[in-house]
Amino acid sequence: MIEISSTPLVIIAILGVAGVVLPVINVIRKEKGSNSFYAVIAFAALIASIGYVGYQFINENVQPSALFSEDVIIDDAFGGFFAIAMLIVAIFTTVGSFNYMRKQNYPAIYYSLILLSTIGMVLVAYSTDLIMLFVAWELMSIPTYALVGFMKKNPQSNEAALKYFLFGALSSAIIVYGISITYGITGSTNIGEVIQGYSNLDPGLLPLALLSVGMFIAGFGFKMGLVPFHQWLPDTYEGAPPTITTLLAAGTKKAGFAATIRIVVLGMVVLNLDWTLALGILAIMTMTIGNVAAIMQKNLTRMLAYSSIAHAGYILIGLAVSPYSSLGLQGSLYQILNHAVMKGMAFIAVTGIVTTLAVTNLDKLKGLGRRMPITALGLTISLLALAGVPPLAGFWSKIMLFGGALEAGSVVWWATWLAIAGVLNSALSLAYYGWIIRKMYFEGETEKRVSEPKSIIAVIVFSIIFLVGFGVYPDPIIKFVEFATPVVSTGFMP
């Protein structure tokens, strides 16, 4: 039985009410402007939600990562962890839009769609039933299709939305087909019973089970941006409004990982297949192709999009080694939280550059360190954290990931190669991150300083405090990650 005060229900209530009320207020007030009024309502609803998640953790009302439940949702630490990461991203998006949406039409609908999509993301992390998971997945996806194409007069935004919609609809069709096969061979949609059904499977049905899990990987992989399901991602990130790119890169991508950990990893453990090697190969392909393609880009948004593909590869290392090393999965969760803040800040900095200077081409960024010093500092710190430079927070999550891979190397031979590939890729990524930083600070003539939007400065200051603070003193977050990580092992049964 789900209590009425459990975290997911309260988040649905707060964000749902705010998301539905915003367009109604817009109709009653009969006006198009006053963007900041709607932004403040959305911001207050998101702050209230993240406050409630924190309150539940402090009062210890949260179950430790119990991955199964009789109900369709469960209020556990794993879901709470993802909820915090996603709500931080939604807050970044809302605050970053304060300035960006000032010149655009229909702000009420824009913020309402962001809130509805956030409910979907949070529910994906909390759901323990395939029906619930699918509904939450679509609640997350459908508003983002409209948001990517929100700039109706802009051909790029429209093209990005069409490509995103096509791949998104295909991914949900594949997921729903996978769910139908899973239901057919296990006779249930509850994830706990599905995993149990997989473990007592008739050997003749094994190919079907493999097909269903493969469909889950493909369907979730589209959203996560794994190679070879990544073709839509750079186009969509480039064409979408930059604030929505923040939501996609840092938010919906993480929902894919939450769903993958809940179904695929555990399902594969009990199916007892040689699946970890497949995930490991996907991880190596994803990070290498992402980083190599990023080097060749001339556009800042596109470069960050490819770097986001590469980061999906790093996170996948932890999933691949999860049956052999608990440290790997902890590293994955830590990297997910860090990536939400790092990538969120990087794209919000891009939003600031787009709103004030209207450029994203790398050659036009010369001298940005003098024109927009705070934005350039934020971008620099987030890029260094993405590359994993100590003492920023990104360093510790990469250490945990690669340490987990090395630990698993004593059980399976290829895990050591994952760690080596990860370190080499980090070095490779530092090359193009360093190139951006050099352009910003060491090139260009002396330009005059332009005024920077205050909302974007607020996001950047928060993120710098987060990344530097938890980089110097990571203990509290590591303890939190250990509490939130589910235990997955080869002898595991629900």
Next chain:
Amino acid sequence: MENTLTEFVLVSVALLGIGIYGLAVKRNFIRMLFAIEIIINAANLNMVAFGRFIPDSAGQTLALFSIAIAAAEVAVGLSLIIVAYRMYHNIDIADFRSLKG
């Protein structure tokens, strides 16, 4: 005449194949949307058939949810197509090439 589960699953797999073929071959946006709809309906057929033979009501529930959600998705997709048509007077996916790198 009794139908067996295998027949339903074979029809569903055939529909899945038609959908994938349509996505691979067609370049018109609406045709690709049809292909995706065919895949979703193949999954719905699967669920209802499994629900009939297990027997269990969850399959029908899942199919109803899936139909409703697919309708919402198609509504958003068609509105995006209308906006694109007003801008380009064309909905051929090969003509959308402003984003490259």
